[in-house]
Amino acid sequence: MNVVVVGGGVIGAASAWVLARRGHRVTLLEQFAPGHRYGASHGTSRxxxxxxxxxxxxxxxxRAYTLWRKLENDTATELLTLTGAVDHGAPVIVTPRVEALAKAGLASEVLEPREAQKRWAGLxxxxxxxxxxxxxxxxxxxxxxxxxxxxxALGARIEYGSPVRSIxxxxxxxxxxxxxxxxxxVAAGAWTSKVVDSHVTLPELVTTQEQPAHFLPTTSADWPSFIHHPGAELDGEGIYGLQGEEGVKIGEHGTGPIVDPDTRNFVAREDGVDRLQTYxxxxxxxxxxAxxxxxxxxxxxxxxxxxxxxxxxxxxxAGGFSGHGFKFAPAIGELVADLVDGGTSETPLFRLGARQIS
Ligand SMILES: Cc1cc2nc3c(=O)[nH]c(=O)nc-3n(C[C@H](O)[C@H](O)[C@H](O)COP(=O)(O)OP(=O)(O)OC[C@H]3O[C@@H](n4cnc5c(N)ncnc54)[C@H](O)[C@@H]3O)c2cc1C
Incomplete structure (x- = not known):
């Protein structure tokens, strides 16, 4: 089949990879240059x-984990570094995650704050x-x-500087x-509703400009990836963080101003930076x-x-990744290819159409 993928962020690129592996003739059209900073998939860490x-x-x-390892193998590139991850904050948020990992048979540990403090001195x-x-x-x-x-490498044509004007x-x-x-x-990220015709009912998609920040570490201690869920002593939306090659990145989840991807200013707001520094x-x-x-x-x-x-x-x-889609990209590529190959949506969670606010 001739398949045209609109958008070369992580989701479009992963979809192109899976589709090409399944023997489709793939053309991926990306409006900007390789590695651009205008969407959601740039930077050094997720x-x-x-x-x-x-x-x-x-x-x-x-499923994504297995496919990330396959991609690393196919491209001889290190992409996924295991550091472990911690979740802490309100027990009402953390406990269901403990249960879900156990149900899936995935290794996990529950630690008291003092034990965790000893293990990860940076947190x-x-x-x-x-x-x-x-x-x-x-x-x-x-x-x-x-x-x-x-x-x-599997024959897909990748065309940069190719903004799609109509489908x-x-x-x-x-x-x-x-x-x-x-x-x-259509894997057009924040541009999805501009690309998709109005006869397709998308759930409401809200684009926000988020602003995490990198901080210099002062310790050589190990850093797990971490999510500090609100509750106990932390108010607000919660904080995520991880160490990467540019330092320790932390960010609030989904607190940025609503923007248009074509006219946003790329400027981090001072109040947001102040909140991260206070955290x-x-x-x-x-x-x-500092x-x-x-x-x-x-x-x-x-x-x-x-x-x-x-x-x-x-x-x-394939859109609306709501600030947590990167990790799933190759598994989303499989879901996309299943749909292209004639399947139906695997889960009601991801259906088109209007949605209720949860
Ligand atoms: C600050 C931040 C931190 C995050 N942290 C995590 C994390 O820790 N873990 C995690 O799993 N996820 C994380 N995410 C979410 C994850 O990065 C996104 O869900 C994912 O990158 C979305 O990818 P995408 O391909 O849908 O969108 P994009 O990367 O925006 O790609 C869409 C592409 O479509 C192109 N396009 C749009 N319109 C057209 C057109 N008309 N013609 C041609 N091309 C077009 C755009 O130029 C763009 O390249 C984070 C996101 C942000 C912003």
Whole structure:
């Protein structure tokens, strides 16, 4: 089948890889240059973890894990570094994750704050801590490049600087060309609702400009990836963090201003940086809180934070990754390819159509 993929972020690139492996003739159209900073998939680090409360996501992460290792093998590139991950904060949030990991047969440990403190000197803990070892960080830029290179090696055409202006039932048009397609995959991140025709009912998609920051570590201690869920002594939206090659990155989850991806300003707000520094001073004894170096990136969030991976006719939409899609990318590529190959949506969680706010 001729399949045109619109969007070369991690989801479009992963979809192109899986589709090419299944023997489809794939053309991936990306409006910007390789490695661009305008969407959601750039940078050096993303958390990989299995600890979700919903069994479906735990299973999806496990499927993704195997495929990340396959991609590393196929491209001889190191992408996933296991450091383990901790979840702490309100027990009502942490306990279902403990149960879901146990149900899936994945290794995990529950530690008291004092024990956790001894193990990870860079962090402070106020409640029971869940640790699971099959977690860590993905190198974001290298991952997108690896998917793209692996797809190209299997014959996919990758066209950069090719903004898609319109799609119809069987054609995709850029300024320079019209591509005939048996199936079209839209993986356009924050641009999804601009690309998809209005006859397709998307859940409401809200694009926000998020602004994590890197901090210089002051200790050589080990850093797990971590999620500090609200509750106990922490208010607000919670904080995620991990160590990467640029330092210890921390960020709030989904608190940024609503933006248009074509007109946003790429400027981190001072109040947001102040909040991260206050968090670092209180909770991260292993970083220099004054050293905050912010960056910006886009979330495209659905009302219930579940993704959209669904098909109407010969159009498949993979979007709304709600700030947690990177880790699943190769497994999403499989779901996309299943839809292209005639399957139906594997889970009701990811269906097109209106959604309730959860
Ligand atoms: C700050 C931050 C931290 C995050 N941390 C994590 C994490 O720790 N773990 C995790 O799992 N996830 C994380 N995420 C989420 C994850 O990065 C995203 O879910 C994922 O990158 C979404 O990828 P995407 O391909 O859907 O979107 P994008 O990367 O934005 O890709 C969409 C692509 O489509 C292209 N495009 C759009 N319109 C057109 C058009 N008309 N023609 C051609 N091309 C077009 C765009 O240029 C873009 O390249 C984080 C996100 C952010 C912003």
């Amino acid at each position: 958390i990989f973890r299995h600890a979700y409360a919903d069994d479906y996501y735990v299973d999806l992460a496990a 402070k803990f106020d409640t029971t801590v869940l640790y699971h070892p099959d977690a860590g960080r993905l190198h974001a830029d290298r991952s997108v490049a690896a998917f793209t290179a692996a797809a190209a 119809s039932a069987s054609e995709v048009s850029t300024d320079a060309h019209t591509y005939v397609a048996d199936h079209i995959v 670092a001073r209180t909770w991260l004894p292993g970083v220099d809180a 050293s905050a170096d912010p960056l910006t990136c886009l979330y495209t969030t659905t009302p219930d934070s579940n993704f959209v991976v669904d098909r109407v006719g010969n159009l498949t939409v």
